[in-house]
Amino acid sequence: MPDFSLDIPISFGHCDPAGIVFYPNYFRWFDRCFHSFLQDRAGGHRALCADLDAKGIGLMDVAARFPSPATEGDRMRLDMTIADWGSKVLRLEYTGYVGSRAVVEGHELRGMFVLREGKMRAGDLAPLRARLEAK
Amino acid sequence: MPDFSLDIPISFGHCDPAGIVFYPNYFRWFDRCFHSFLQDRAGGHRALCADLDAKGIGLMDVAARFPSPATEGDRMRLDMTIADWGSKVLRLEYTGYVGSRAVVEGHELRGMFVLREGKMRAGDLAPLRARLEAK
Amino acid sequence: MPDFSLDIPISFGHCDPAGIVFYPNYFRWFDRCFHSFLQDRAGGHRALCADLDAKGIGLMDVAARFPSPATEGDRMRLDMTIADWGSKVLRLEYTGYVGSRAVVEGHELRGMFVLREGKMRAGDLAPLRARLEAK
């Protein structure tokens, strides 16, 4: 069971001259899926950052592969799973399906960036985890 | 009553360093609203173009104004109305609301581009209108 | 003579399944042209806003028309002209050319947003104009 899912109707404007999704759009959807999850569980990124005195829950590393193409008119279901809570790194895994066919598989590593003694650092994730699991 | 509406949850990645929607995104949503309408009514842009021997139902002119800002976490309802069927120009009007507050108001003029005697021209819209009103 | 120009090489990823520029991209380029002008003349948007105690130099109204298409491999020159300095509204006019052929013509109306007595308002543009004309 995924921790969160988005339904993405693939539109004309998401596609390139080859008629398939222009690949950077998949990362906009990964990011939107994570932020929608924050909204759903804990009032959203802005409120969470204010509560936790953080600058942002941002990206450290990302990857994806594209086993098959998606095109105009397809509906993609994007599933997100929290795969690992490290002390300073959160691993999120994503799979996008059109019907039962996988069109994208990838992951993000995210940290919670905090300003401590004038420097930006990756902060302890325990308070973030507590908020997201509270619901 | 609008002819079509989309629900757009405003996400972190749609916003700029001022914390409000980066304005070109509104036009991606206008375009997506029109294409979703084509999907809903007549099988989508690609199928319609194949049926009507057209290259595309594309933009000639567009405008918008922004009476108030939208931000991360807002949900926008985007309403589209077919305001006028000219013989070669279709006028679409859009209004986006967050709650009862208008955040964008605009229009698109679109034509149906066809290749005739080696030249791209704005074709007669009557067959397109017939398809979209058939449902 | 334009007040500022950008050279935009049109790439595969800027184009849609019809093989021409996906129109919201033109507005990303209008915005980038204006911000590059601020960078060139006065150290950029962020520095200007800090100096002038403003939240942003943002959009009120925008329009464009598309007299001919641009495609992958074209180089567009985008010219920007300051057409009018009102007391609270700045009018910028844009034309994009591929060779001598116009592909986009449009304008933006921008204001300088300031927080006064807890409300966001369109501020007086005279200090902004002084900075931009100082060079």
Add this chain to the structure above:
Amino acid sequence: MPDFSLDIPISFGHCDPAGIVFYPNYFRWFDRCFHSFLQDRAGGHRALCADLDAKGIGLMDVAARFPSPATEGDRMRLDMTIADWGSKVLRLEYTGYVGSRAVVEGHELRGMFVLREGKMRAGDLAPLRARLEAK
């Protein structure tokens, strides 16, 4: 020595509410760098695909990490290196620098997709390599 480089001035509209580059933009720049390279060496993606009877030189896999942030007003130099020509997979490596500081490091794996007996397949890359190394 990289095989190709692009100069990317980071603009306001590339950044998110945290004031740093919204990460999917890095992938738009990876893609644009590769397509600019094709333009420079061999007349561009469209001409190459026509010559080689291919549907596209598309993405199979991509990754990036972000050692430090880039913001409005920064100029990024994006270097691309052809790291490996496999028989059906091309590996491209990218590093983006602001001054001497790396802001993004990543790679793309690309294939040349061809239609053979009604099926889309990854074609032999030797003819593509010959074109790109001919100059």
